[in-house]
Amino acid sequence: MTRAQRAVLGALEGATGFLSAQDVHARLRDGARPTGLTSVYRALALLAESGAVDTLRTTTGESTYRLCRSAGHHHHLTCQRCGATVELEARSVERWIDQVASAHGYRVEGHTVELTGHCPRCQRRRTATAAR
Amino acid sequence: MTRAQRAVLGALEGATGFLSAQDVHARLRDGARPTGLTSVYRALALLAESGAVDTLRTTTGESTYRLCRSAGHHHHLTCQRCGATVELEARSVERWIDQVASAHGYRVEGHTVELTGHCPRCQRRRTATAAR
């Protein structure tokens, strides 16, 4: 594992939700040994490929990354305001998927299930910012 | 409705699955009255906003668009090989979502559910191409 990969991993460990490559880079800029944007991208690509991090694409076209806490396949429930994320084991969703698929004669290979909303904390101290 | 919007709608009507803005533009290039890429983007943005088309982001970062057959909120089951798409009413998924969310104390604002696989036809005459 390269230095860049360790640094990126460290940045992701310190994060609550998903970080874009640029976010990661920003966090590393102030450290003792800054990491170039190029290396951040390269490290993220490798980590994603190895399954150590999840990748998500935002509606604005950025790729975002997050450390996988739970191994294996799972889904996310992300707070729009603070970025807090819950990983969901979605056995029941997957059951539904199989059902729906076979009803249409499809064999399902992959699926995306992502939920966004507001976490308990942000619901209480709701002030502004709240998105569409 | 502008000429560009009509042209874009026409292109989407002739498509089986999702088209990127560039795809739409390519299809219109050979017509009697080509439409500029700029206008394609503008038309797609307006159509998406008005709910006439769905938007999806590919893993490669392109936005893709497809005519909405059914009104209202729904999800997609897309064939990876031929692009055929089934629109799903996902009442049961949404029920699950509410359940999961309240279990974690979240209030859910939005969700993404997309399924990919192989349609009945492509399963039969399966040859190659099959992805990840």
Place this chain on the structure above:
DNA sequence: TTAGTTGCAAAAAGTTTGCAGCACG
């Protein structure tokens, strides 16, 4: 005439690649 549409060219924004230098074994 005038408000709105069009599309070229250029700018943005995010990501990837070429390449020379550096580090470490």
Place this chain on the structure above:
DNA sequence: CGTGCTGCAAACTTTTTGCAACTAA
């Protein structure tokens, strides 16, 4: 020494914006 990591700068891709010309009522 040499292999491979690093990071600057430049290229690339997709999308957006400025602006002058055009279109249609």
